[in-house]
Amino acid sequence: MLFVKGLVKRFGGFAAVNNVSFEVARGEILGLIGPNGSGKSTIFNVLSGTYRPTAGSILFDGHEIAGLAPHQIINRGIGRTFQIPRPFRRLSVFDNVALAGYYGQGRHSRAKAQASAERALAVVGLPTDPRAEVGGLGAAGLKKLELAKALATEPKLLLADESLGGLDEHEMSRAAEMLRRIRDEMGITIIWVEHIMGVLMRVVDRVIVLDHGEKIAEGSPGAVANDPKVIEVYLGTEAQAQQELAAALHAEGAPS
Amino acid sequence: MNFAFFEVFDVYLLEAVVNGILLGGVLALMALGLNLIFGVIDVVWICYAELIMIGMYGLYYAYAVYALPMWIAAPMCIALVAVLGLLLHYIVIRPLLDAAPINQLLATGGVLFFLQSFATVAFGIDFRNLGIRLPVLAIGEMHFSYARLLAFLAAVAGMVTIYLFMTRTYIGTAIRAIAQDRQIMVLMGVDSRRLYLVTSALGGALAGLAACLLVLQYDVHPFVGLSFGPITFMIVVLGGLGNFIGGFVASFVFAEIISLGGLYSDLEWGYVLAFAFFILMMFARPQGLLTRRS
Numbered sequence: 087m088l089f090v091k092g093l094v095k096r097f098g099g100f101a102a103v104n105n106v107s108f109e110v111a112r113g114e115i116l117g118l119i120g121p122n123g124s125g126k127s128t129i130f131n132v133l134s135g136t137y138r139p140t141a142g143s144i145l146f147d148g149h150e151i152a153g154l155a156p157h158q159i160i161n162r163g164i165g166r167t168f169q170i171p172r173p174f175r176r177l178s179v180f181d182n183v184a185l186a187g188y189y190g191q192g193r194h195s196r197a198k199a200q201a202s203a204e205r206a207l208a209v210v211g212l213p214t215d216p217r218a219e220v221g222g223l224g225a226a227g228l229k230k231l232e233l234a235k236a237l238a239t240e241p242k243l244l245l246a247d248e249s250l251g252g253l254d255e256h257e258m259s260r261a262a263e264m265l266r267r268i269r270d271e272m273g274i275t276i277i278w279v280e281h282i283m284g285v286l287m288r289v290v291d292r293v294i295v296l297d298h299g300e301k302i303a304e305g306s307p308g309a310v311a312n313d314p315k316v317i318e319v320y321l322g323t324e325a326q327a328q329q330e331l332a333a334a335l336h337a338e339g340a341p342s
Numbered sequence: 343m344n345f346a347f348f349e350v351f352d353v354y355l356l357e358a359v360v361n362g363i364l365l366g367g368v369l370a371l372m373a374l375g376l377n378l379i380f381g382v383i384d385v386v387w388i389c390y391a392e393l394i395m396i397g398m399y400g401l402y403y404a405y406a407v408y409a410l411p412m413w414i415a416a417p418m419c420i421a422l423v424a425v426l427g428l429l430l431h432y433i434v435i436r437p438l439l440d441a442a443p444i445n446q447l448l449a450t451g452g453v454l455f456f457l458q459s460f461a462t463v464a465f466g467i468d469f470r471n472l473g474i475r476l477p478v479l480a481i482g483e484m485h486f487s488y489a490r491l492l493a494f495l496a497a498v499a500g501m502v503t504i505y506l507f508m509t510r511t512y513i514g515t516a517i518r519a520i521a522q523d524r525q526i527m528v529l530m531g532v533d534s535r536r537l538y539l540v541t542s543a544l545g546g547a548l549a550g551l552a553a554c555l556l557v558l559q560y561d562v563h564p565f566v567g568l569s570f571g572p573i574t575f576m577i578v579v580l581g582g583l584g585n586f587i588g589g590f591v592a593s594f595v596f597a598e599i600i601s602l603g604g605l606y607s608d609l610e611w612g613y614v615l616a617f618a619f620f621i622l623m624m625f626a627r628p629q630g631l632l633t634r635r636s
Contacts, residue, residue, distance in 0.1 A: 134529065160531035172526045174519045181515055188512040190531035196512060239531055 087112045087275055088133075088243060093142035095128050095299075102128040104299040105142075110243070115269055115276045117286045117307070120296035121319065126279045127169070128299075130245050133277075134166045135159040146243070161192030165241030169248040171228035173235075179218040183207055183234045190239025199238070206237035209272070210264060226257045230264075237268070244268065246278045250285060258282070262289045287311065295319075354605060357484040362601030363594065364486070367494035368555055370593035372574045374501055374586065375548030381521035381584035382541040385435055385446045389454035390549060391571025393430070396457060397423040397553025398562035399465055406472050420550035427546020428539060435542070436535070454567070461564035469561035476558070493555035500551045501590075504544070517541055521584060573600075573613070576620045582630025592631055596620075 088110040095103040103125040110116050118126050131137045133144065135156035144152040151159055160166075173182050183206055188199035207214045210230040212223075223231060229249055236244055246265060250258045262285045268274050280286040287293070287307040295303040295310060297319040303310050310316055376390050387393070400422045404415035434453060438446050476488035508514035516537055520527040528534050560566065577596050581588030596616050604612030623631070 136529065155533070156528050157531045157533045160529075166529070168526075168529075172523060174522045174526075176522055177515065177519060185512060185515055185519060186530045189516065189533075192531065194512070199512065235530065 087147055088277075089143075089145040090129075090133075091143045091145075093129070093132065093144065094140045095125075095132055095137055096140045101299050103132065103139075106296070106299070106301050107142075108294055108301065108304065110275060110277060112275055113269065113273065114292065115265065115278060115290045117290035117293040118277055118279045118296065119281075119283055119286065119293060122281075123298075124296040125299040126296055127247065129296075130166065130247055130277075130279055133159075134164060134245060157189070160190045160239055160241075163240070163242035164245065165190065165236035165239045165243070166245035167229075167232040167236045167247055167249060169251060171232045173220045173223075173228065173231050175220050177220070178216055179212060179220055179223070179231060180207070180214065180216040182220065182231060183238045186235040187238035187240070190241075202238045202240055203234075206234040209237060209268065210234045225252045226261075229253065229261060233264070233268075237272070237274075241274060243275045243277065246276055248280055249278070250280060250282050258285050262286070265289060353483045355602075357486070358601045358605040359598065360484070360486060361490065362598035364490040364494040364597075365601060366594035366597030367497040368552065369570075369574065369577055369597055370590050371497040371500055371548060371555070372552045372570065373577045373581065373589035373593050374504060375545045375552070376574060376578045377581070377584055377586050377589045378504075378517075378541060378548070379545040380578070381586070382517055383431070383435065383439075383538050384524070385438075385443075386450065386575075386583075387430065387545070388447060388450040389430070389457055389567075390545075391567030391574060392454050392457035392461075393423055393426055393546060393549040394553045394556065394570070395461060395562065395564065395567040396426060397550045398557040398560075398566065399461065399470075400550075401554050401557050402470050402472060402562055406470070416554045419554050420547050423550030423553060424543045424547040427542040427544075427549065430546070431538060431542035436538075458564050458567070465564065467564060469563045471561045472557060474558065487559070489558040493558060496551065496555055500548065504548070507544075513537075513540060573616065576617070580620060580623055580627075580631055585630060588630050595631070 090109065091107045093103055093106045094101065106125070106129065118129065120126050128137065132139045132152075135154050135158065138153050142152065143150060146162060146164065149162070151162060151164075174185075177185070180203060184199045184203035187202035187206070188194060188196065191198060191202070204214050210233050212218070212227065212230050212234055220231070229252075233246070233249065249261050249265065253261060265276055265278060266289050269276055278286060278290060290307060292305065293303075293307050293310045294301055295313075295316045302319060303313045303316045305313075372390070372394070376387060379385065379387050397419050401415055401419040404410045404418055405412060410418070430450075430453065434449050435446065438449055476492070479486045479488055479491065508518055516527065516532055517540070520532070520534065520537055524534070527537075556570070560569075573596060577592045578589050580596075581590070581592035599616045599619055600609070600612035602612070603615035
């Protein structure tokens with residue numbers, strides 16, 4: 087459903103993303119990992135229209151979307167969450183989500199926005215009570231609100247940015263479970279950027295590893311975890327990396 | 343009415359207090375328009391009072407010259423200034439959205455002088471009025487002009503309409519939201535350019551309504567904006583730029599200072615006191631009467 091080809095994003099002379107190509111199949115959960123500054127967030131910002139790509143093409147459902155404005159991209163069915171939740175604190179939880187639904191679907195229908203908001207809130211497990219305030223939400227609640235806002239725009243493709251940051255282990259595995267349910271039950275394709283690899287590796291179908299703006303590996307979580315190049319750039323010493331990845335892949339609970 | 347009640351107070355004092363409230367309503371309406379524009383678009387329309395001046399001429403021509411009935415002339419005047427607001431945004435503000443604030447100020451300041459000169463050339467420098475003299479309402483020994491009462495009620499109605507629009511519709515909710523976080527709104531699928539146009543039209547419409555109400559009480563001339571533009575800016579600054587409630591409160595504070603100050607000598611002294619109060623407050627509370635809730 088998404089074909090990214092030769093994507094380049096330069097800031098001045100610095101190539102944050104350098105000639106990256108990948109595709110995402112409908113119904114897939116694709117993990118996008120890499121150390122800090124590897125270009126994950128820049129790719130998200132280009133996909134969601136915040137940045138205009140320097141070069142390259144992005145085909146979504148057969149249409150070129152590179153360089154479109156953010157609202158146009160959302161209206162075509164690509165929703166995103168943010169690493170740092172940014173709700174409107176002076177609006178209620180429900181209004182936050184309904185507003186995303188009202189504008190995100192591109193059809194500006196009040197009834198539709200409210201229906202989407204109720205559904206999205208129910209999926210992530212937040213109260214649908216119109217009086218619930220944003221101030222009453224904790225870290226996990228704010229992440230859920232981010233997700234609900236993205237879902238209310240009725241996306242076909244969801245870009246989930248560091249959904250686990252700031253959560254405890256229990257909350258992390260529940261959040262990962264929620265992403266899987268969103269794919270399974272709502273049929274939404276997901277690209278998931280995460281810094282914390284363990285939980286991600288257990289949920290995604292496929293992983294792309296970035297380093298210094300370039301794609302260095304791609305494949306199933308198992309194959310990528312054993313790729314020496316990945317181990318080197320992503321985790322430093324080989325022994326430690328092997329250990330952590332093995333733990334991540336085989337642990338029953340969340341890895342440390 | 344229990345007139346014994348009035349005897350406890352100085353009747354003139356009470357009259358001044360009530361007149362202050364009536365004036366405050368109209369000031370609050372103007373402050374709301376300016377705050378709306380600043381809160382959403384993050385620019386200050388320095389030429390706001392001049393838009394009102396053009397609106398006053400609009401109503402004057404429609405009603406007094408072309409003899410249209412008021413129920414057609416007033417909505418026309420509001421629509422005219424709303425369109426002016428749209429044009430101002432489209433032609434002047436939009437190209438400067440990412441420019442330094444000083445450039446935006448200079449540009450809208452330029453529009454101020456343009457509109458003044460335009461009015462001078464087009465309408466001449468004569469003072470004009472609608473030729474309506476509304477009666478005076480007498481309660482006990484107090485006198486209130488119907489023009490002021492009407493202006494107050496219409497201003498309140500205008501503000502209530504805006505309040506309902508802002509709280510009951512998604513476009514209004516989006517306008518409140520964009521004032522809180524500009525960047526995220528765009529990423530939520532909102533076309534901010536469209537929202538800015540809606541806001542500019544609303545700000546213009548409020549200026550148009552204010553024009554209709556002011557031309558009932560004051561003569562219009564090309565420089566009439568100078569007599570209420572500065573006071574509106576002081577109110578908005580004192581209330582905290584972009585803070586709707588702060589602007590509302592500050593309007594009545596200023597109106598009472600002007601009205602009560604004018605009671606003890608000329609009305610002009612009321613304005614002098616108001617300006618002095620503003621300067622003092624800028625030292626005491628530079629971020630505004632009510633600090634902006636975060």
